[in-house]
Amino acid sequence: MSLLTGLLANPLDAGYGYYPKSGSSSRSAWWQKVIVVVLACALGVASVVAVRALRHHARDDGTRADLVKQVEARQDVVSSLNSDVQSLTSQVHASSIPTDISDSTDPSAELINALTPVEGPGLKITLKDSASADATRTNGTMAGTVRDQDLNVIVNALWSSGAEAVAINGIRLGPGTFIRTAGSVILINVTPVQSPYTIEAIGDANVMSVALVKGATGDYLSSAQSLNGISLSTAGAPSLSLPALDARKTRYATIVEGN
Numbered sequence: 001m002s003l004l005t006g007l008l009a010n011p012l013d014a015g016y017g018y019y020p021k022s023g024s025s026s027r028s029a030w031w032q033k034v035i036v037v038v039l040a041c042a043l044g045v046a047s048v049v050a051v052r053a054l055r056h057h058a059r060d061d062g063t064r065a066d067l068v069k070q071v072e073a074r075q076d077v078v079s080s081l082n083s084d085v086q087s088l089t090s091q092v093h094a095s096s097i098p099t100d101i102s103d104s105t106d107p108s109a110e111l112i113n114a115l116t117p118v119e120g121p122g123l124k125i126t127l128k129d130s131a132s133a134d135a136t137r138t139n140g141t142m143a144g145t146v147r148d149q150d151l152n153v154i155v156n157a158l159w160s161s162g163a164e165a166v167a168i169n170g171i172r173l174g175p176g177t178f179i180r181t182a183g184s185v186i187l188i189n190v191t192p193v194q195s196p197y198t199i200e201a202i203g204d205a206n207v208m209s210v211a212l213v214k215g216a217t218g219d220y221l222s223s224a225q226s227l228n229g230i231s232l233s234t235a236g237a238p239s240l241s242l243p244a245l246d247a248r249k250t251r252y253a254t255i256v257e258g259n
Contacts, residue, residue, distance in 0.1 A: 114174035114245035118165045122202040122240045123209055125154060129195040130229030144229045146197055148181040153220055154199055161211035163201040167242045169193045174245040205236035
C-alpha cells in the first residue's frame, strides 16, 4: 500500500525535479539554429552554382560533339579499309582461278611441256626395294632402297632415247619436274612416292629398253641391282595413258615473238 500511496501522491519521476523550470537554456541555443540554417542555405546555393557551371562548361567546350566527330571519322576509315580488303580479296581470287592452258600456250609446245594427257605404246619399268630394306631403314640406313638418283638415271635415259612422255607412279614429268629425297621418302615435285616405283614412258619400247642396258646407264643399274639389292624389270606396253602435268598459269613470263 505504501507503493501505491507513493505513486498517487507523487506521480512524476524524481528526475523531473532537476530539470530547470525556466526556458533560459532553450533561449540560449537560438543562435546555433541560425548558424545551421545559414550553412545549409550556403551549401545548397554552392551546389546549384557548381552544377550550373559544369553544364555551362560542357556546352561551351563541345566535348561531346568532338567525340562524335572522332567516332564518325574512325567509322569512315574502317569502311574504307573494308572496301580495300574486299577489292584485294577479289583480285587474289581472280588471279588464283586456273585458266585454260591451251588458250595461252602454243599447241606445238603442249606435248613437250606435258600440258595435255597422252596415250600410246611404250615401256613400263618397275623398281622395288630389296626384301631387307625395311630392316635397314629401321637401323637408320638406306641400304636396299631405291634412291632418287636411281630414278633420275632411268628418266634421263628414257628422255635421251626418244621418250615422248614419262610418268612415275601416275605423276607426269615435265621440264621443271624434280626428283629428290626428303628424309626416307622420294618426292616427285612435292608429292611423295613409295616402292614399288612404276615408270611409264611413251615411245619406242625397243629403243628405250636398249638404252637402259647399254653404256653408263646399264653399268649403273647393274651395280645398283647387285650391290644395293633393288629389283628392276621392264615390259613393253601396247597402250599407256599418262595424265597431264598439273601446270599453273604464268603471271610474269610472256612468250617472245620471233622476228
